[in-house]
Amino acid sequence: MENHSHEDHGHEHHGNFWTTYIFSEDHKVIAKQFLITGMAWALIGGLLSVLFRLQLGFPDANLSWLKPLLGGWLTADGKIDPEFYLALVTMHGTIMVFFVLTAGLSGTFSNFLIPLQIGARDMASGFMNMLSYWFFFLSSSIMFTSLFLSTGPAGGGWTIYPPLSALPQAISGSGLGMTLWLVSMAFFIVSSLLGSINYITTVINLRTVGMSFTKLPLTIWAFFFTAIIGVLSFPVLFAAVLLLIFDRGFGTSFYLSDIYIGGEALPNQGGSPILFQHLFWFLGHPEVYIVILPSLGITSEIISTNSRKPIFGYKAMVGSLLFIAILSFVVWAHHMFVTGMNPFLGSIFTLLTLIIAIPSAVKIFNYVTTMWRGNIRFTPAMLFSIGMVSYFLTGGITGLFVGNSAVDIQLHDTYFIVAHFHLVMGVAAFFGMFAGVYHWFPKMFGRMMNEKLGYIHFWLTFIGGYLIFFPMHYIGIAGFPRRYYTWTNFETFSGFTDLNLLVSIAAIVTFFTQFIFVFNFIYSIFRGKLAPANPWESNALEWTTPRFPGHGNWPGEIPTVYRWPYDYSKPGAKEDFIPQHIPYSETPESNLPHENELIKLEGMDATIHVEEKKHH
Amino acid sequence: MNMIIGLGVVLVIGILLMIFRIGRLMDVAKEKKEDNSWNNINAILLLIFMILGLGWFYYYSFKHFSSYDLPVASEHGVATDNLFWITMAITVVAFTVIFIAMFWFTYIYRYDKNRRAAFFADNHYLEIIWTAIPAIVLALLIIKGLRVWGDITGPASKDAYIIEMVGQQFAWTARYPGVKDRELGHQNYKLIDASNEFGLDLTDKNSFDDFKSLTLYLPKGKEVLLKIRAKDVIHSVFLPHFRVKMDAVPGMETQFKFTPTKTTEEMRTETGNANFNYEMACTELCGRGHFSMRFPVVVVEPDEYEKWMAAQESWLKQNPDYMKYVPDNLKDAAAIKAGLPINGIQATNSVSLK
Numbered sequence: 001m002e003n004h005s006h007e008d009h010g011h012e013h014h015g016n017f018w019t020t021y022i023f024s025e026d027h028k029v030i031a032k033q034f035l036i037t038g039m040a041w042a043l044i045g046g047l048l049s050v051l052f053r054l055q056l057g058f059p060d061a062n063l064s065w066l067k068p069l070l071g072g073w074l075t076a077d078g079k080i081d082p083e084f085y086l087a088l089v090t091m092h093g094t095i096m097v098f099f100v101l102t103a104g105l106s107g108t109f110s111n112f113l114i115p116l117q118i119g120a121r122d123m124a125s126g127f128m129n130m131l132s133y134w135f136f137f138l139s140s141s142i143m144f145t146s147l148f149l150s151t152g153p154a155g156g157g158w159t160i161y162p163p164l165s166a167l168p169q170a171i172s173g174s175g176l177g178m179t180l181w182l183v184s185m186a187f188f189i190v191s192s193l194l195g196s197i198n199y200i201t202t203v204i205n206l207r208t209v210g211m212s213f214t215k216l217p218l219t220i221w222a223f224f225f226t227a228i229i230g231v232l233s234f235p236v237l238f239a240a241v242l243l244l245i246f247d248r249g250f251g252t253s254f255y256l257s258d259i260y261i262g263g264e265a266l267p268n269q270g271g272s273p274i275l276f277q278h279l280f281w282f283l284g285h286p287e288v289y290i291v292i293l294p295s296l297g298i299t300s301e302i303i304s305t306n307s308r309k310p311i312f313g314y315k316a317m318v319g320s321l322l323f324i325a326i327l328s329f330v331v332w333a334h335h336m337f338v339t340g341m342n343p344f345l346g347s348i349f350t351l352l353t354l355i356i357a358i359p360s361a362v363k364i365f366n367y368v369t370t371m372w373r374g375n376i377r378f379t380p381a382m383l384f385s386i387g388m389v390s391y392f393l394t395g396g397i398t399g400l401f402v403g404n405s406a407v408d409i410q411l412h413d414t415y416f417i418v419a420h421f422h423l424v425m426g427v428a429a430f431f432g433m434f435a436g437v438y439h440w441f442p443k444m445f446g447r448m449m450n451e452k453l454g455y456i457h458f459w460l461t462f463i464g465g466y467l468i469f470f471p472m473h474y475i476g477i478a479g480f481p482r483r484y485y486t487w488t489n490f491e492t493f494s495g496f497t498d499l500n501l502l503v504s505i506a507a508i509v510t511f512f513t514q515f516i517f518v519f520n521f522i523y524s525i526f527r528g529k530l531a532p533a534n535p536w537e538s539n540a541l542e543w544t545t546p547r548f549p550g551h552g553n554w555p556g557e558i559p560t561v562y563r564w565p566y567d568y569s570k571p572g573a574k575e576d577f578i579p580q581h582i583p584y585s586e587t588p589e590s591n592l593p594h595e596n597e598l599i600k601l602e603g604m605d606a607t608i609h610v611e612e613k614k615h616h
Numbered sequence: 617m618n619m620i621i622g623l624g625v626v627l628v629i630g631i632l633l634m635i636f637r638i639g640r641l642m643d644v645a646k647e648k649k650e651d652n653s654w655n656n657i658n659a660i661l662l663l664i665f666m667i668l669g670l671g672w673f674y675y676y677s678f679k680h681f682s683s684y685d686l687p688v689a690s691e692h693g694v695a696t697d698n699l700f701w702i703t704m705a706i707t708v709v710a711f712t713v714i715f716i717a718m719f720w721f722t723y724i725y726r727y728d729k730n731r732r733a734a735f736f737a738d739n740h741y742l743e744i745i746w747t748a749i750p751a752i753v754l755a756l757l758i759i760k761g762l763r764v765w766g767d768i769t770g771p772a773s774k775d776a777y778i779i780e781m782v783g784q785q786f787a788w789t790a791r792y793p794g795v796k797d798r799e800l801g802h803q804n805y806k807l808i809d810a811s812n813e814f815g816l817d818l819t820d821k822n823s824f825d826d827f828k829s830l831t832l833y834l835p836k837g838k839e840v841l842l843k844i845r846a847k848d849v850i851h852s853v854f855l856p857h858f859r860v861k862m863d864a865v866p867g868m869e870t871q872f873k874f875t876p877t878k879t880t881e882e883m884r885t886e887t888g889n890a891n892f893n894y895e896m897a898c899t900e901l902c903g904r905g906h907f908s909m910r911f912p913v914v915v916v917e918p919d920e921y922e923k924w925m926a927a928q929e930s931w932l933k934q935n936p937d938y939m940k941y942v943p944d945n946l947k948d949a950a951a952i953k954a955g956l957p958i959n960g961i962q963a964t965n966s967v968s969l970k
Contacts, residue, residue, distance in 0.1 A: 083904045157901045163866055164849040164903060170785065171903040257867025258805040260815070261785070261848035265806045273850055273865055307725070309733040316743050338852065339863045340844075340870030343769030347762050354754045354761075361750040362743065364714060369742070371721045373734040378658035378726070386662065386722060393714055397707045404757060406696050406764040407703060410859045413852065413899040452639065455658065466669065474676075478684040479856035481899040484907040492856055492895050495683055569733035576732060 023134075025126030026551040030133050031112035032444060035437070037140060038104020039518065042430075044144075045095035046511045052088040055080045057504020059486055059497075073152070082485040086155040087173050089483055091147065093158030094181070098188055099143070101291040101429045103136050106192075106230070109294055109436050110199045110223040112444065116542035117217050117565075119208025119558045122551070124201040128194050135191035139184045146180035154181040157483060159284065162255040162276050166247045169262045179248070182241050189238045196227035196234075203227075208541070210561035215580065217540050217565040218311060221318050222297020225325040226290050232329070233286035240279035247271070274339055281332035288425045289328040292392070293321060295432020296363060299385035301565075302439050303367055305538045306382035307374030308576045310566035313366045320359030327356045337405040338412050346405040353403035360396050364389060375569065375576070379536065380454025381439035387462045388431035394466075395423025398473070413483075416476025419469050427465045434461075434517070441521075442535045446547045447528030453520040457513060464510030471499040539565045539579045562602060563595075652727060659726035666719035670712060686856055687886060689894070689915070691875040693859030695764045702760070706753060772873040776839040779832070781896075782814060783844075783851030783864035786905030788896060789813060790832050794825020795925050796953050801826050805847065805866075811935050818932070818941040824953035827928040832896060832913040834876045835921035844870045852900035855913065857883070863900055876915045883915075930954040 024030060051070075054063060062078035063070075073084040080088070111129065115122055123129045146153040155173025156165040160181065168175040203216075203224045216224075246252040247268075255276045256268035304311040311317060333341060333349040367389045376382065398420045401407050411417060434457075441449045480493050487493035534543040541561065545553050559581035567578040573590035584591050585599045688697050725733075780791040780800055791814050793800045801816055801823020808815035816823045834840055844853050846864035853872070854861045862872040884892045894913035898906055916924065932938060932954035942950040951958050 082907070086901065086904070086906070161850055161901070164901065167849070170849050259848055259866050260805050260808040263810070265808060269867070272868065274868065307733060308727075310735065310737040312736065313738045313743050315738070338861045340865055340868060343765065346769065347765060350761055350765065351758055354758050357754055358747060358750050362747055365746045366743075368714060368718045368721065369736075371718065371725060373736060374721070374725045375727050375731055375733040376655075376659070376722055376725050378655050378662075378722075383658060383662075386718070389718065390715070393711065393718075397711050400707055400754075400757060401700065401703050404699065404703065404761040406761050406768060407700050409696060409768070409861050410693075410700070410856070412861055413854075450636075450640070451654070453636070455654065459661065463665070470673075474680070474684040477686075479686055479854075481854065481897055481907075483901045486907055489908050489910045490895055490897060491891075491893055492686070493897070566737070568735075570735050 023130060024551075025122070025130050027111045027115050027123045027126070027129060028444070028549065028551075028553075030129050031108050033133050034103060034107030034111060034136070035444075037137065038100050038108060038433075039521070041095050041099040041104060041140065043514065043518070045092050045100055046514065048088045048092040048095070050508050050511045051080065052085055052092070053504040053507040055085055055485065057501045057507075059488070072150075083155060083172055084152060085485045086157075086171070086483065087152045087177070090155050090157050090160075090173065091143075091153050094143070094154070096426065097158060097287065097291065098185070099140060101425070101433070102192065102230075102287070103188070105294050105429060105433050105436075106199075106223065106226055106290065107133070107136065107195060108433075109219070109298060109440075110195065110227065112440060113219055113542065114199055114202050114223055115206070116443070116545065116549075116553060117220050117540050118203060118206060118211050119541050119561060120202060120206035121553055121558070123198045124206060125198055128198050132191045132194035132198065135187050135194065139187035139191060142180050142184035142187065146177050146184070149175075149177050149180070151175045151177055153177040159277075159280060160244070161280075162244060162247065162273055163259055163261075166244060166256060167259070167261060182245055182248075185241055186238065189234045189241075192230050192234050196230040199223055199227035200231065208558045208561055211541075211580075215561055215564045217297075218300035218314070218317055218321075219294075219297040219540075221321055222293045222300070225321050226293045229286045229290050229293070229325055229328060233283040233290075236279055237283035240276060240283070243279075244276065274336070274341060277336050277339060278333070281335045282329075284335065285332040286328045288421070289324060291425050291429045292432075293325070295388055295429045295435075296321065296392075298432045298436040298439070299367070299388045301538075301540065302381045302385040302435050303370050303389070304566050304568060305439075305536050305540075305577075306377045306379055306385075307371050308377070308568045309370055309374040310568055311366070312369040312372075313362075314564065314566065316362055317366055320362045323359040324356060327352065327359075331356060331403075334403055334405070334408070337408045350403065350405045354400065357396075357400060357403075360392075360399075364393050364396075377536075379438065380449070380451060380458055381435045381536075383455070383458040383462075384431045384435035384438060387458065387465075388428050388435060390462075391423050391428040391431060391465065394470070395420055395425070395428060399424065410479070411476060413481055414476040415472040415480045415482055418482050419472035419476055422469045422472075423465075427469065431461075431465075434458075437521070439536065440542070441524065441528075442531030443542050443545070443549075445525045445528070446531055447524050448531050448535060449524040449528060450520050453516055457516045457520065460513040460516075461510055464506050464513060467506035468503050468510060471503055475499055534579075537575070537577050539567055539577050541565075541580055544579065544581055562598070652729070655727045659723050662719050663723040666715060670715060687878075687883065688857065688859060689876055689878040689883060690858035690860065691877055692764070692768045693857075693874075694877075695767070696859050699757075699760055699764055703757060706757070768873075772841040772871075773839055776841040776873060777835060778841045778843060779834075780814075780843040780845065781832070781853050781864065781911075782847060783853070783898065783902070783909070784813075784847040785849065785903050786898075786909050788851075788853075788898075788909060788911040790829045790911075791931075792827050792829055792833075792925065792928065793822070794827060794928075794930055794953065795922075796825045797822050800843065808847065812938065814931070816931060816938075818938055818950070819943055819946075821946055821949060821953070824932050824942075824946075824950040825930045825955075826932075827930050828934075829928065830912075832894075832911060833921060833924055834913065834915045835918040836876050836879045836882075836915050838918055838921075839873055839875045841871055841873045844872065849902050850900045851898045851902050851909065854897045854899040855894070856897070857894055861899060879915045879917060932956070 064078035073081050075081055151172040154177045155171050164170050165174050165178055243254040247254050247256055253268035253271035255273050256271045259266040300311050331353045333345055334353040337346050402411050402420055438454055475496050544559050561580045562583045563580055565580050569576045570590040583602045584595050585602055782789050799822040802820040803815040804817050805815050844862050844864045846866045851864040858874055860872050860874050862870050884890055896911040896913050898909035933956055
């Protein structure tokens with residue numbers, strides 16, 4: 001607690017351009033760096049998906065007009081090369097999962113909101129935080145470079161299962177492209193760990209006076225659990241990556257055994273490709289919660305604020321986050337029901353997996369009940385939060401199919417899976433991210449985003465997202481395998497060209513819709529209306545900072561916190577919101593009986609606070 | 617041409633920017649106070665979205681049911697399909713109820729400055745109810761699921777027909793045990809060469825009558841045990857109509873047992889498609905030709921299956937050169953089992969000498 005009592009005089013650290021905007025240790029600047037890098041990656045990842053949707057939706061089209069962009073990756077008759085198609089799919093997945101929805105989402109909002117919402121001057125270690133971004137930047141640069149290799153970027157799927165990813169003779173993407181993928185990922189993990197350790201430490205140690213754990217906004221709870229999941233699971237991916245590097249470069253046989261390829265029997269024996277899958281999914285499954293938990297936190301905050309109502313079941317919301325976080329570590333093998341893993345393990349993982357539906361259902365019910373009898377303001381952030389709940393429901397509920405091993409036999413690796421995870425962790429997480437940007441943009445840049453462009457962006461994206469991913473359920477039930485360049489080789493999979501066309505058109509339109517957001521974002525940074533102090537009439541602490549908070553966030557003392565962040569529409573209160581830093585002694589008209597008791601303690605808090613100050 | 621398109625795009629973007637600019641200026645000029653109209657529009661749009669979305673979902677799902685509901689042709693497939701549709705019923709009901717509630721609430725509780733939201737922070741009864749209900753429903757799904765899973769993955773019966781599927785970039789091959797011993801011979805990946813694609817170990821007497829097939833023949837109503845291998849990278853056997861899927865993993869044999877219930881002919885009658893064929897696909901990304909690993913599948917009556925089995929030439933008969941790898945004491949047995957003349961080696965040698 002020492003951080004908020006020292007130096008009460010101006011916290012602006014005036015530096016030069018380089019220390020202010022590039023190698024900044026200010027969590028707010030680092031958050032913006034993550035956000036802008038993440039947005040750039042999202043556009044690249046989206047563009048890649050549009051390219052492979054062209055192949056799937058318009059299999060007969062001549063794409064030679066894409067020659068300037070794709071060059072040698074087009075075949076002579078203007079088609080996307082099948083191997084490049086796989087590279088597109090692989091890089092789309094890698095970019096979206098790791099670079100956009102992990103770094104772009106957690107990196108942005110954990111960084112931005114943790115100190116502001118818990119009442120801290122900055123992260124526990126500003127320097128580590130800066131390193132976290134620059135490792136991410138290094139990792140991004142390496143991954144980006146791999147897109148331009150003559151042998152192409154990695155092409156073995158974002159899950160990089162060996163032996164395919166271990167053997168350059170199996171697919172050209174497993175040459176230098178895969179090497180760069182692995183190196184990039186190693187740096188990415190370093191970045192993620194530096195970030196997560198910082199988030200955990202900051203939440204535990206740097207909360208302002210009065211900000212007990214039970215008064216934390218749900219955003220902070222979500223970021224906190226996300227960081228813990230990351231710290232525990234990313235090192236396992238690091239191990240998996242390292243062993244794969246050994247197999248590729250140093251002739252070890254961790255994942256390789258009994259392989260005959262290219263007219264040659266390889267000497268490797270005794271390894272197991274299944275070992276890699278266990279290691280990969282030990283991160284890979286928690287990873288989907290790393291992606292979705294921040295969105296759940298962000299939307300909890302936004303839905304409560306804009307419903308002008310306390311979040312329903314705060315304790316249940318925290319409890320379900322915790323429960324999901326714990327369960328996320330014991331369900332990984334549901335990705336492996338049909339890999340030949342011992343069927344008994346399949347039973348255990350079915351049981352554990354389906355249990356996750358309970359906390360997830362509780363969250364959805366609580367969201368809906370929060371809106372019940374609310375007074376809902378449909379800001380763009382609120383619309384995206386509602387959209388997030390809608391997608392989380394739509395995509396999450398199909399988890400009951402694929403989490404059940406017997407049903408998964410048929411659905412595994414079909415478009416049903418593609419629909420499931422894109423809805424529940426792809427689009428839902430994206431919507432959480434959009435909601436967060438629209439909601440906290442005024443705090444980030446001191447200006448408002450244009451609301452009407454926000455509405456247009458929401459509606460086109462919301463409908464577009466459903467048009468892209470909902471039809472995939474039908475295609476998947478019909479058995480269409482994923483990662484197929486074309487289905488025309490099979491009679492069984494020859495139908496549904498109409499749905500595939502629809503999906504592709506929706507994907508293209510939705511992709512270009514995002515430029516409305518990009519425009520709104522850039523335009524509003526410079527020309528948006530200046531933001532009022534508390535534009536959404538929110539209770540959380542970040543709105544007590546000045547419009548353009550400097551490094552250190554609060555020019556004077558950090559406010560003391562007296563109440564939870566969800567005192568919206570409290571009976572008796574003058575306004576329909578009472579921010580966290582308003583003591584109960586100032587709101588006798590709306591206090592509940594037990595809160596009147598707390599008034600006595602308020603003085604004590606202040607005494608402690610003063611005494612602490614004396615020590616410095 | 618490209619120039620014109622480019623110019624068009626620039627023009628359209630320019631016009632959109634102008635509209636945006638004018639809209640903003642008008643907003644500033646109007647100095648509007650507390651305008652709730654956009655809030656209402658969004659609330660109504662959400663309601664319309666819910667109604668149209670659910671309507672389309674139900675309409676399409678019923679109207680086009682037959683085009684995505686693959687006919688099922690295996691015993692366990694009936695059980696997994698059953699579980700699939702039970703899950704579907706539960707999820708569709710839950711989805712519909714929550715969807716309607718959510719978008720109904722966003723509509724009727726849209727902002728009204730004369731109204732105040734309820735201060736309703738928790739209710740333990742409600743929370744216990746909606747924790748307990750999913751828990752009970754899930755328990756039922758889990759119990760039913762695990763039973764079906766247990767049946768599917770349990771040991772195959774002793775008289776199951778064993779067939780080996782081998783995946784490689786980018787083709788499948790099937791190996792059948794010959795009718796003489798009904799057992800697959802050993803194999804070893806180090807013995808694989810251009811002709812010996814299975815890596816058959818000819819020191820094992822069970823390998824002599826094994827034969828290769830480029831169609832997966834299956835007997836109707838008999839249990840089949842697929843032994844699944846891969847030579848190079850991971851592949852996955854997917855038999856959509858039989859609800860069968862199992863990865864082919866290099867260095868590790870996997871298996872899947874199932875009982876086909878409809879012959880190809882019967883399926884042709886059922887689907888009304890005279891050209892219907894069962895197919896096998898690969899469902900684990902394996903490289904450039906992943907999408908092309910089609911393998912034909914034919915289901916016939918058991919007696920026809922036996923006839924087909926008996927009519928197949930053993931691999932060794934097709935590759936008599938490999939007799940040289942058969943240990944001397946087994947050469948006669950090998951020739952008999954493979955269907956070669958007893959002194960087949962000399963015969964072949966003389967042929968090759970010509």
